[in-house]
Amino acid sequence: MTIDVFLICLTILTLATFLGLELITKVPPTLHTPLMSGSNAISGITIIGAILVAGMQGKGVFVAVFGLLAIIFAMINVVGGFMVTNRMLSMFKRKD
Amino acid sequence: MSQAFPNFVYLVAGVLFMYVLKGLSHPRKAVRANQLGAAGMTLAIVVTIAVAVSSPDIHGIGYVLIAAGIVIGSVIGATFAIRVPMTSMPQMVGLLNGFGGGASMMVASGDLIASGSHSTPFLAGSTMVAGLIGTVTFFGSLVAAGKLQELKWVPSGNVIPRQQLVNLSLTIVCFGLAAWAVYNPAVTIWVFWPMCLLAAVLGVLSTTPIGGADMPVVICLLNAYSGMAAAATGFVLNNNVLIIAGALVGSSGIILCQIMCKAMNRSLVNVLFGTLGPAEGSATADEVYAGKVKSASADEVAMLFDNARRVVIVPGYGLAVAQAQHAVRDLTNLLESRGVEVEFGIHPVAGRMPGHMNVLLAEANIPYEKVREMDDINPTFEQTDVAVVIGANDVVNPVARTDPKSPIAGMPILDVDKARTVVVVKRSLSPGFAGIPNPLFAADNTLMYFGDGKKAIVDLITAVKES
Numbered sequence: 001m002t003i004d005v006f007l008i009c010l011t012i013l014t015l016a017t018f019l020g021l022e023l024i025t026k027v028p029p030t031l032h033t034p035l036m037s038g039s040n041a042i043s044g045i046t047i048i049g050a051i052l053v054a055g056m057q058g059k060g061v062f063v064a065v066f067g068l069l070a071i072i073f074a075m076i077n078v079v080g081g082f083m084v085t086n087r088m089l090s091m092f093k094r095k096d
Numbered sequence: 097m098s099q100a101f102p103n104f105v106y107l108v109a110g111v112l113f114m115y116v117l118k119g120l121s122h123p124r125k126a127v128r129a130n131q132l133g134a135a136g137m138t139l140a141i142v143v144t145i146a147v148a149v150s151s152p153d154i155h156g157i158g159y160v161l162i163a164a165g166i167v168i169g170s171v172i173g174a175t176f177a178i179r180v181p182m183t184s185m186p187q188m189v190g191l192l193n194g195f196g197g198g199a200s201m202m203v204a205s206g207d208l209i210a211s212g213s214h215s216t217p218f219l220a221g222s223t224m225v226a227g228l229i230g231t232v233t234f235f236g237s238l239v240a241a242g243k244l245q246e247l248k249w250v251p252s253g254n255v256i257p258r259q260q261l262v263n264l265s266l267t268i269v270c271f272g273l274a275a276w277a278v279y280n281p282a283v284t285i286w287v288f289w290p291m292c293l294l295a296a297v298l299g300v301l302s303t304t305p306i307g308g309a310d311m312p313v314v315i316c317l318l319n320a321y322s323g324m325a326a327a328a329t330g331f332v333l334n335n336n337v338l339i340i341a342g343a344l345v346g347s348s349g350i351i352l353c354q355i356m357c358k359a360m361n362r363s364l365v366n367v368l369f370g371t372l373g374p375a376e377g378s379a380t381a382d383e384v385y386a387g388k389v390k391s392a393s394a395d396e397v398a399m400l401f402d403n404a405r406r407v408v409i410v411p412g413y414g415l416a417v418a419q420a421q422h423a424v425r426d427l428t429n430l431l432e433s434r435g436v437e438v439e440f441g442i443h444p445v446a447g448r449m450p451g452h453m454n455v456l457l458a459e460a461n462i463p464y465e466k467v468r469e470m471d472d473i474n475p476t477f478e479q480t481d482v483a484v485v486i487g488a489n490d491v492v493n494p495v496a497r498t499d500p501k502s503p504i505a506g507m508p509i510l511d512v513d514k515a516r517t518v519v520v521v522k523r524s525l526s527p528g529f530a531g532i533p534n535p536l537f538a539a540d541n542t543l544m545y546f547g548d549g550k551k552a553i554v555d556l557i558t559a560v561k562e563s
């Protein structure tokens with residue numbers, strides 16, 4: 001990782017943080033619990049790093065174990081997070 | 097496979113994640129936004145599997161690991177999501193925070209072992225940060241979730257002498273090791289593991305002393321940490337969507353943390369390191385309550401509703417403990433059928449996580465238009481005939497307005513005492529998390545209706561029907 005790559009990453013991080021702050025300020029308190037479970041689901045995006053690590057071959061048993069555990073953890077977040085958020089948000093939907 | 101196509105898909109996923117947060121600005125748009133977010137995640141996962149499979153390195157065991165991990169994780173996640181009762185959402189979110197942090201830490205670990213040693217300070221630093229925050233989040237969240245689940249064997253309170261000092265030292269050592277790796281990237285592979293070990297201890301020790309009403313702040317903070325860990329892993333892997341998603345989650349946790357602290361009129365530092373308790377010379381429970389508390393039966397409370405035009409219900413954590421949300425819905429429907437206007441007032445820190453009460457009321461089919469925020473509902477108490485407080489204490493304690501020496505001084509509260517009559521449904525006169533007596537319970541216009549939240553409300557419904 002060169003300093004140029006690092007700075008690009010830092011730029012993305014800064015811009016996304018500002019955008020996040022703007023978006024989340026507009027979330028009403030009534031939806032704060034779904035916001036947290038939904039953001040849990042989003043942080044499950046680590047799954048893509050986990051898949052790449054688990055797919056690396058010939059790096060020894062530790063890499064394989066870390067890769068597998070990381071996939072399991074991230075996948076719990078992705079599936080559990082989106083599903084439970086969906087369950088909660090459906091309760092808020094206006095019953096017509 | 098060229099990196100261009102996967103990177104494009106990751107960008108699409110990142111945009112869809114932002115759309116999730118944007119959609120959460122209104123309950124009506126939120127369901128669809130959440131589903132689009134799930135679609136974005138699916139795209140990202142599928143394209144990543146394609147990248148892994150098309151890489152020349154992959155052999156049999158790689159396929160097995162990826163498939164097994166996805167299946168096991170999905171089954172566990174789906175089981176959690178379907179079976180968790182709404183009253184246990186704080187624990188569920190706490191656990192998910194931990195798994196997010198744990199996954200980031202393990203991705204950074206796996207990447208570190210696979211590459212043997214890190215060549216640049218930036219890579220070394222990112223790996224150390226991902227390991228540090230990820231580990232603290234994982235162990236801190238396990239303790240927090242265990243405490244919320246009220247598991248007896250989970251340590252609580254200060255478990256070692258001078259715990260705050262130990263935590264401070266651990267933090268300094270962890271950052272020192274990270275700085276060493278940045279200064280000399282070749283040592284990363286050696287200092288990473290001891291740092292993670294110390295971070296695990298730090299995660300546990302920094303969470304055990306925090307309890308009760310401070311829990312929402314910790315859950316939010318750990319939420320922010322899990323996002324930061326994901327972003328740091330994004331730096332390690334040089335992957336933009338990880339950085340974007342991590343930043344979004346991190347900023348969400350930070351904002352919620354701020355809202356919670358503001359609603360308690362305390363700083364984050366005070367919540368994490370301070371202690372809350374009665375100040376010297378403040379009134380004792382006997383002085384406040386002696387001879388002034390009026391207890392009422394279900395019939396007496398039911399009579400109050402007879403000529404009431406407007407009722408405001410204020411739920412607290414006790415409502416969740418007693419699982420009384422459905423009984424409260426029935427009471428609401430009954431009162432409304434008699435022409436009474438019923439609304440709900442929610443304090444930002446009611447419950448054990450932000451928005452916890454709103455979810456419980458939504459579960460009981462109470463329309464969200466009736467559920468109002470503190471600032472909205474407060475001016476209406478003067479026109480309210482009956483305010484019904486169910487299982488809340490500190491958030492309705494008028495001492496916050498009147499006594500500058502009180503531990504909750506300056507905390508914004510729900511002004512239920514301004515209603516014509518206040519009914520407090522509570523099991524006993526025991527103090528809330530702040531450990532102080534509540535003069536509201538002894539006020540002239542207050543009736544204490546003692547009992548378990550759910551049974552008390554059910555009895556009340558019967559009494560109203562009979563009157």
